[in-house]
Structures are given as structure tokens and as C-alpha cells.
Amino acid sequence: NAGVTQTPKFQVLKTGQSMTLQCAQDMNHEYMSWYRQDPGMGLRLIHYSVGAGITDQGEVPNGYNVSRSTTEDFPLRLLSAAPSQTSVYFCASRSAGQETQYFGPGTRLLVL
Amino acid sequence: AQSVTQLGSHVSVSEGALVLLRCNYSSSVPPYLFWYVQYPNQGLQLLLKYTSAATLVKGINGFEAEFKKSETSFHLTKPSAHMSDAAEYFCAVSGYTGTASKLTFGTGTRLQVTL
Numbered sequence: 001n002a003g004v005t006q007t008p009k010f011q012v013l014k015t016g017q018s019m020t021l022q023c024a025q026d027m028n029h030e031y032m033s034w035y036r037q038d039p040g041m042g043l044r045l046i047h048y049s050v051g052a053g054i055t056d057q058g059e060v061p062n063g064y065n066v067s068r069s070t071t072e073d074f075p076l077r078l079l080s081a082a083p084s085q086t087s088v089y090f091c092a093s094r095s096a097g098q099e100t101q102y103f104g105p106g107t108r109l110l111v112l
Numbered sequence: 113a114q115s116v117t118q119l120g121s122h123v124s125v126s127e128g129a130l131v132l133l134r135c136n137y138s139s140s141v142p143p144y145l146f147w148y149v150q151y152p153n154q155g156l157q158l159l160l161k162y163t164s165a166a167t168l169v170k171g172i173n174g175f176e177a178e179f180k181k182s183e184t185s186f187h188l189t190k191p192s193a194h195m196s197d198a199a200e201y202f203c204a205v206s207g208y209t210g211t212a213s214k215l216t217f218g219t220g221t222r223l224q225v226t227l
Contacts, residue, residue, distance in 0.1 A: 004155075033215075040121065042202060042217035043156075058214070090155060092215075099144045099163060099206050101215055103155040 002026050004104035006091050012110045013081040021076040021107050023091030030096040032074040033058070034066065036087040037106075043090065049074055050096075081111045114139040114207045118218035126226050131175075131190040133221045135203030138184065144206040145186045146215070147177055151199045159201070162186060173197070198225045 007022045025032065033048040045058030049068040063085060065077040074093075078085060088108050092101040119134040137143060144163050148156040160171025167179045173196075177188045186203060203218040 035217075040219055042116075042219040044217075045214060048214070092156075100146070100158055100161060103148075103157075105155045 004091055004093055004102050006089075006104040006107050008107060009105070010108045010110075012112065013078075014112055015082060017081050019078050019081065021078075021089055021091075021109070023074045023076065023104060024072050025074075025091075025093040025102070026072065027093060027095070027102070028071060029093035029102075030071070031101075032068065032091065032093045033101065034064070034074070034076045035090045035092065036060065036085075037090060038087050046076065046089075078109075081109075083111045085109065086111045114141075114143065114205050114214075114216050116203050116205050116216055116218035118203050118221050120221055121219065122222045122224065124224040124226060125193045127195055128192050131188070131193045131197065131223065133188040133201050133203075133223065135177075135186045135188065135218060136184050137186060137203070137205045139205055139207045141207045145177075145179060146204040146206065147171065147175070147186075147188050148202045148204060149199050150202065150220075156202065159188070193223075193225045195225050195227075198223055 004025045030051050034046040035043040037043045044060050047066040049055045088106050090106050091104040094101045115138045117136045146161045147159040160169045162169050162179045170176045175190045200220050200222045202220050206215045
């Protein structure tokens with residue numbers, strides 16, 4: 001049982017480039033979320049999904065897209081990277097019947 | 113709307129001393145409350161959670177927290193700090209808003225443990 005996995009662990013992008021951060025979970029959790037962590041600001045919700053085919057915006061969605069075609073996967077897309085998107089990104093999942101979220105190890109993104 | 117305030121971005125204690133990390137919350141619905149710990153270059157790990165059962169919650173690694181509704185607080189304590197407790201700690205509140213419950217985090221408290 002791998003839990004929540006994220007790839008890559010670290011990525012450097014140039015301004016304007018696009019990329020996809022991958023997130024997968026093998027716990028059959030209905031809910032999945034993406035957060036970004038910035039110094040002094042805690043974790044902020046970017047997008048979340050309550051099931052395959054259903055996504056919604058969180059607190060800071062601008063510049064990011066998501067889709068949920070399967071229960072297991074919840075990729076986060078940066079359409080045109082900006083230096084303000086330099087951050088550590090965490091994916092999390094939880095069961096619909098539980099409140100506890102399980103976090104992946106994170107992806108550290110640097111946009112130059 | 114819900115929010116979390118963690119008092120003190122950095123806390124330093126001596127090994128063996130009491131650890132007290134403060135968390136106050138605001139929520140328009142009965143809250144679920146969490147403490148997560150983050151070790152350097154790692155993800156977040158659940159320490160403990162309050163889900164409207166017992167107000168004193170015991171977690172892993174000797175940590176516990178007490179839910180006080182009158183004070184809207186959920187402070188984290190450990191009687192005796194260990195060097196391995198050095199990490200960043202996040203308090204979070206969960207409540208239903210719209211289609212699903214969402215987790216709102218505080219800004220974190222970095223715990224330093226000195227000899």
C-alpha cells in the first residue's frame with residue numbers, strides 16, 4: 001500500500017513553460033486535493049475533487065488546472081508557469097466517510 | 113468561513129521541557145480539528161484529531177491536545193520534549209462549506225529543541 005505518491009520530487013521551470021504534477025493514491029479514496037505551501041502561509045487549497053469527473057476550486061486556483069478521470073489519479077497542470085508559482089505542492093486524499101487527509105511527500109517547484 | 117491562528121511561528125524549548133503549541137480556531141459549524149507534523153523535506157503526518165468525541169485527544173509520539181469550545185482553542189502539548197520532536201507543526205480545522213468539507217491550515221509553528 002503506497003498511499004499517496006507524487007512525481008516529480010523536484011522540478012525547475014522557466015517562466016511560461018507548462019508542466020503537470022502527478023498525484024496518485026491506492027487507497028480508493030473519493031476525495032483528493034492539491035495544496036501549495038509557502039513560508040509563513042501554511043498550506044493553501046488550490047483545487048479539490050470529490051470523485052471521478054468532479055472538481056472544484058479552492059482558495060488559490062488561478063494559473064492551475066485539474067481533472068479527475070479516474071479515482072486513483074489527480075494531476076495538477078500549470079499552464080504557463082510564473083515565478084509566483086514557486087512553491088512546494090502537496091497532494092492529499094481522504095475517504096468520503098472520514099475527515100483525516102493523507103498527504104503525499106510533495107513536489108518542490110522552482111520557476112525562474 | 114473557518115480559520116486557524118497559530119500563536120508563535122517559532123518556539124524553542126530545552127530537551128525534557130514542556131512543549132506547548134497554541135492554536136485558536138474560528139468555525140461557523142461544529143469543527144473537526146487536527147494537528148499535523150512536518151519533518152524537514154517530508155510531507156505532513158497526522159499527529160492527532162478531534163472529531164467531537166472526547167475533548168482531550170491523545171496522539172502519536174506522546175502528544176495530546178485539548179478542545180476547549182469556550183476558548184475556541186486546541187493547543188498541542190507534550191510533557192517532555194525530545195530532540196526528535198524538532199519539526200514544523202500545523203493546526204487545521206475542517207468544516208463543510210458547499211459540496212465537501214475543506215481543511216484550513218494555520219501558518220505553522222516551527223519547534224526547536226535544544227540540549
